[in-house]
Amino acid sequence: MNAPQLRTQRFLIRAFNEEDLEAFxxxxxxxxxxxxxxxxxxxxxxxxxxxxxxxxxxxxxxGHWSQLAIAxxxxxxxxxxxxxxxxxxxQIEIGFTVAPEHQRKHVAKEAVTAFLNYMFGTLHQHRVIAxxxxxxxxxxxxxxxLGFTREAHFRQNIYxxxxxxxxxxxxxxxxxxxx
Numbered sequence: 482m483n484a485p486q487l488r489t490q491r492f493l494i495r496a497f498n499e500e501d502l503e504a505f506x507x508x509x510x511x512x513x514x515x516x517x518x519x520x521x522x523x524x525x526x527x528x529x530x531x532x533x534x535x536x537x538x539x540x541x542x543x544g545h546w547s548q549l550a551i552a553x554x555x556x557x558x559x560x561x562x563x564x565x566x567x568x569x570x571x572q573i574e575i576g577f578t579v580a581p582e583h584q585r586k587h588v589a590k591e592a593v594t595a596f597l598n599y600m601f602g603t604l605h606q607h608r609v610i611a612x613x614x615x616x617x618x619x620x621x622x623x624x625x626x627l628g629f630t631r632e633a634h635f636r637q638n639i640y641x642x643x644x645x646x647x648x649x650x651x652x653x654x655x656x657x658x659x660x
Contacts, residue, residue, distance in 0.1 A: 482540050482541035483496075483537050483538065483540055484496040484537040484540045484547060484549060485540075485549075485599055485603075487595045487596065487598075487599055488554065488595075489554070489591045489592065489594070489595045490554075490591070491553070491554050491591060492551055492552060492553065492554050492560065492588065492591060492592055492595075493550075493551075493552045493553075493554050493557065494549050494550070494551055494552075494563065494592055494595055494596060495549065495550050495552060496535075496537050496549065496550065497532055497535060497548055497549070497550045497562075498550075499532065501532075501550050501552075501559040502525060502528040502529055502532055503525065503528075504558065504559040504580065505528045505531075505532075505559060505562070506523055506524060506525040506527065506528035507580070508561070508578070508579075508580035508581060509523035509527075509528070509578070510522065510523045510524065511580075511581055513581060514578060514580070514581060516617075517613070517614040517616070517617040517620065518578065521642065531548070535547065535548055540565075541567055541604075542567060543567050543568070543569055543570065544566070544567070544568075545566065545567060546564060546565065546566045547564070547565045547566075548562050548563070548564055548565075549562060549563040549564075549565060549596075550562055551563060551577075551579070551588060551589075551592045559580070560579060560580055560583040560588050561577065561578050561579035561580055561583060561588055561589065561592070562577070562578050563575060563576070563577050563592060563593070563596055564576040564577070564578075565596075568610070571606055571607035571608065572606065572607060572608045572609070572610065573600055573606055573608070573609045573610070574609075574610050574611065574612070575593065575596065575609060575610075575611050576611065576612075577589045577592065577593060577620075577623075584619070589623055590623055590626065590627065593623070593627060594627065597609060597627070597653070597658060601655040601658045605655065606655060607654065607655055608652055608653070608654050608655070609652065609653050610632075610650060610651065610652045610653075611624055611629065611650075611651045611652075612648050612649070612650045612651070613648065613649055613651070614641075614646055614647070614648055614649075615634065615646075615647040615648060615649055616646075616647075621649055621651070624651045625651075627653070628653060628657065628658065628659075629651035629652060629653045630651060630652055630653065630657075631649050631650070631651055632650050632651065632652050633649065633650040634647065634648075634649055635647060635648045635649075635650065
């Protein structure tokens with residue numbers, strides 16, 4: 482299976498291309514964006530290395546993470562990204578990152594909604610999960626607004642950027658999703 486290309490009213494969710502890398506590196510280098518992410522510093526060289534590791538022919542392979550671009554539907558400029566891992570043949574984990582100048586404009590909500598429609602409606606997946614830092618209020622509010630259920634609060638389960646942190650795990654079942 483190859484990476485999907487999904488259209489929303491305003492956006493295109495698609496495979497990354499080399500033209501995305503400057504914007505990708507720029508927003509990932511922003512301290513506010515990196516605060517709840519696994520990286521601290523992110524350069525163009527990091528973006529290029531990440532891009533070169535992406536193998537869209539493995540999209541859908543169990544245990545494989547893929548990165549999808551969230552692009553403007555008119556200009557095709559990069560606004561953010563969706564990270565996707567197929568945990569097993571019926572369960573997916575997702576994550577999302579949006580450039581600071583595009584936050585609070587429902588970019589992630591519209592993109593994740595389109596992706597859920599694809600996962601549940603086209604691929605007939607059983608379950609989609611997302612894990613977020615308990616301090617990342619915008620992230621967990623978005624998940625809750627989409628109808629995800631908070632299934633767990635993991636207390637001090639991750640040593641992250643020099644301290645122990647808590648995480649919430651959210652999930653949505655296909656049976657709970659209104660297509």
